[in-house]
Structure formats: C-alpha cells, structure tokens
Amino acid sequence: KPRVIGRNAGGRLGLTAKNIIAVGSGKGGVGKSTVAAGLAIAFAEAGAKVGLVDADIHGPSLPHLFGVSKNGPPEMTERRGPDGKTVPRLVPVPVSLPGGQSLGLMSAAFVIPERTAAVLRGPMTQKYVLSFLQQAEWGELDYLVIDLPPGTGDVALTLAQNAALGGAVVVCTPQKVALLDAVKAVSMYRQLEIPVLGMVENMSGDLFGRGGARTEAESLGVPTLGEIPADGKVRELGDAGTFAGVLSEGGSAADPLRVAAGKT
Ligand code: ADP
Numbered sequence: 001k002p003r004v005i006g007r008n009a010g011g012r013l014g015l016t017a018k019n020i021i022a023v024g025s026g027k028g029g030v031g032k033s034t035v036a037a038g039l040a041i042a043f044a045e046a047g048a049k050v051g052l053v054d055a056d057i058h059g060p061s062l063p064h065l066f067g068v069s070k071n072g073p074p075e076m077t078e079r080r081g082p083d084g085k086t087v088p089r090l091v092p093v094p095v096s097l098p099g100g101q102s103l104g105l106m107s108a109a110f111v112i113p114e115r116t117a118a119v120l121r122g123p124m125t126q127k128y129v130l131s132f133l134q135q136a137e138w139g140e141l142d143y144l145v146i147d148l149p150p151g152t153g154d155v156a157l158t159l160a161q162n163a164a165l166g167g168a169v170v171v172c173t174p175q176k177v178a179l180l181d182a183v184k185a186v187s188m189y190r191q192l193e194i195p196v197l198g199m200v201e202n203m204s205g206d207l208f209g210r211g212g213a214r215t216e217a218e219s220l221g222v223p224t225l226g227e228i229p230a231d232g233k234v235r236e237l238g239d240a241g242t243f244a245g246v247l248s249e250g251g252s253a254a255d256p257l258r259v260a261a262g263k264t
Contacts (some may be wrong), residue, residue, distance in 0.1 A: 026181020
C-alpha cells in the first residue's frame with residue numbers, strides 16, 4: 001500500500017513537505033517532545049519552512065512548551081478541491097521564534113480542553129493524527145516534524161503506513177531500561193521500512209549516565225545524532241512556555257540540539 005500523505009506535491013492535501021521526520025521513543029518522559037521541538041526550531045532558524053505535529057493525543061505537550069496552549073482551536077480556511085467544491089481546512093497555529101521566523105503547530109491540545117483527558121480508543125487517536133496531516137493547510141514545507149507518542153503502538157504504525165516519512169529519529173536516555181525500549185522503536189521502523197536517521201541521547205550526564213545510546217546505536221548500525229545534557233534551563237523554558245528560545249537560552253543543551261538538527 002503506498003504511503004501517500006506528503007507525496008502529492010501541490011495536491012489537494014495541502015501538505016508538500018519534502019522531508020517528513022518522525023521523532024519517536026520507546027519510553028515516555030525521555031525528552032522526545034523536547035527533541036522534536038528543538039529540531040523543528042533549529043530547522044526554522046536555518047531558514048527552512050517548518051511544520052510541527054503533536055501526534056501524542058493522550059499527552060500533548062508541545063502547545064504548552066510554546067506558550068500557545070490557550071490559543072483555542074485553530075482558525076479555519078477553505079480550499080477549492082479538484083471537483084470545484086470548497087472544503088474547510090485547519091490553519092496550523094503559528095508559533096513565533098526569537099529570530100523572527102515562525103513555525104506551524106497542530107496538536108490535540110487545541111481541541112481538547114486543558115486538564116481534560118482525551119479518553120479515546122486507538123481508531124480515534126489515529127483519526128486525529130491523520131486529520132492533522134490531511135485537513136490542515138500546511139502549504140509548502142521543507143520539514144514536517146512529527147512528535148510521536150511513546151512506544152510502538154497505533155499512532156506510530158498508522159503514520160508509518162500512511163505518510164511518506166523521510167525517516168525517524170529515536171530519542172532515549174542513557175539508562176538501560178530506556179535503551180531496551182529504544183531498540184524496539186528502531187526495530188519497528190526497520191520492520192516498516194522507514195529509514196532510521198539516528199538516535200539522540202537525551203539527559204546525558206551524571207544522573208542517568210552517558211554514552212549508552214552511542215554504544216547501542218553502534219551495535220544497531222544507526223548514527224548517533226547527538227548527546228544532549230540534562231540542563232535545568234530546558235525544563236524551565238518548557239514549563240514557562242518559552243521553549244522557542246531554547247537555542248539561545250537552553251544552556252548546555254542548545255548547541256547539541258543544533259548539531260543534532262544539522263545531522264538529521
Ligand atoms: P517525552 O516527550 O519523551 O515524554 P518531554 O520532552 O516532555 O519527554 O520531557 C519530559 C520532561 O523532561 C520535561 O519536563 C522536559 O522539560 C524535561 N527535559 C527533557 N529534556 C531535558 C534536558 N535535556 N534537560 C533538562 N530537562 C529536560
């Protein structure tokens with residue numbers, strides 16, 4: 001079955017990302033959203049047109065990181081389809097970056113009220129995620145970064161089967177339990193024939209150890225894209241909704257994030 005989303009350049013999906021990149025992890029809480037957002041920011045600051053999809057329907061965190069969680073539902077626009085009929089389209093929520101660039105964001109957090117759980121079964125979460133790709137007016141993008149939910153479940157599978165993913169980045173922390181699950185994530189992408197662009201070790205340092213991901217990546221034959229230290233500034237920026245400034249204010253995590261984006 002062809003992976004069609006993102007392939008129809010100029011077509012009616014309105015999504016013509018040249019490079020659709022999924023950011024996944026085996027485990028939750030390892031910094032997947034942090035890395036996905038950091039990569040998207042670095043691409044945008046380098047001059048690329050970037051979209052960011054929060055595919056973690058049950059635990060959407062990107063709108064909070066960027067301080068746009070209270071912006072309400074995305075605005076609507078419309079587009080005339082090939083049959084001449086107009087169809088309603090969602091406008092991705094714009095996020096401004098300190099360098100003057102902006103990126104578009106789609107997340108379930110814009111439609112599900114804050115502090116309310118998204119009590120949904122798999123088929124509904126898949127529908128949400130596909131609608132973020134197919135019903136949003138992304139326009140021409142150079143990169144679409146997708147922050148996947150943790151694990152190897154429904155959403156990851158649906159995206160891998162439907163979107164023309166250019167590759168996947170796997171995020172993990174250096175300790176054994178996270179690495180074991182990261183190996184499973186790599187295995188999933190390989191089974192689905194999605195190129196694994198590399199692994200990012202996050203929160204590298206005294207607390208969890210260092211270098212575990214590199215060793216694991218080497219044994220799997222995938223590149224290591226970076227080792228990002230644990231730095232309290234990263235958490236502070238995210239908690240304050242000012243994560244857009246991570247490349248200038250993210251302390252020791254800023255440069256490794258930029259380097260990881262370059263390698264991706
Ligand atoms: P995940 O998407 O894997 O669940 P998050 O990106 O939401 O993980 O990160 C979980 C928490 O850890 C957040 O509070 C985030 O700010 C913090 N965090 C992530 N990476 C770092 C880092 N390198 N240094 C310090 N805190 C971090």
